[in-house]
Amino acid sequence: MRSASDVTARARIRDAALARFGAEGVAGTSVRAVAADAGVSPALVLHHFRSKEGLRQACDEHVLDAIRSGGGADTSALGDVLRAATPVRRYLGRALLDGTEGASALFAEIVERTQEWLATGEAEGWARPTADARARAVTYVSWLLAPLVLGDQVGRLLGGDPADTATAVRGARAGLEMLTGGLFADDRWLTAFTAVDEQGSSR
Amino acid sequence: MRSASDVTARARIRDAALARFGAEGVAGTSVRAVAADAGVSPALVLHHFRSKEGLRQACDEHVLDAIRSGGGADTSALGDVLRAATPVRRYLGRALLDGTEGASALFAEIVERTQEWLATGEAEGWARPTADARARAVTYVSWLLAPLVLGDQVGRLLGGDPADTATAVRGARAGLEMLTGGLFADDRWLTAFTAVDEQGSSR
DNA sequence: GACGGGGCTGAACGTCTGTTCAATACTCTG
């Protein structure tokens, strides 16, 4: 076994599957289509990965390894996700929505790391205190991942090319702006929401 | 034609399709499964809607009507989305990811409304000014929709029941908190990002 | 009571699916 090094057929198949799975979903992708993209026969796909499900698992593991090997640097997971190649992003978005085992684990992991990171920030004074650290971390991560899942929609409205890095950067800057200065100048919406919530919970 | 009033078979089929499409994707759902859920024969599904694609379009229109009829009240689209029933949310999330014609239109529409709403807020003083109003509106909407698409992940980490309203409320409050007070107390991340961006754009 | 039409069905169709299997081509070990 020569592991995963070059453009071995196994790797070509995995990459083709990654792209197809991300673009059209796992259920919407046939083994034959993946094989055609990789330039091999359908039988070879099943030879290398035991089944279609095995192929999906292999994609999961590959994406997870690729992202995790980026290392949790100072900017937390933000950079990891933004730096990931487009097919990987698309695949990850769909895996998160499908509730894939690997994707779910990754999500939980990122939330955990983020919560610790924010706790540190709170102690060091650069992050504001919160009443519900868990909810804040979860929501923050979901925001971070939103342009990943909704990338096509965001890209379409922000500029012609959804794959263009400049587009993603423009959105990310606007996001950081909101998180730094805040979006709302007073707490009218927060109090309004609290009112609606208490009224609604009596239903 | 008695239109759509009660639990007519047509409506039952549409609702069953909505739930299935949302849970397992359009490609992952068979006409036979929808028919079984609705308690009718597969042939009837094709009789009422011309094809599987026609069924998908009918779901699109129904969801859009349901959401739009909520009316754009003062809290913008936030309430509309949160109030939508769980199957509708799930369906909408997947439709947005798939880039459905209807879902894309809805997204653009919400962004437009939100941008105007934020411009008003800017004029009235309760929304902070921004350098890129468009990017801010798009990002804000994608954040609003994030828990919708990632609902399962968020729910799982925030409490046992993803369908529970209390869970969604908890996340929404944490979000509003971040948007009101801001998350970061100083602009270290904003400047850091700018630095990385300028360095990265020279690649 | 005859009749027409739409809701509804069972059975069938051709096609595509994931998967299996025997056989071939290739590559390294002895």
Added chain:
DNA sequence: CAGAGTATTGAACAGACGTTCAGCCCCGTC
């Protein structure tokens, strides 16, 4: 050079798929 083992293939399978069609049933109209 013989042989073992892996990469790779074409052909075939059974089942599920979307879709079609002829026909039944029920209801309101003349």
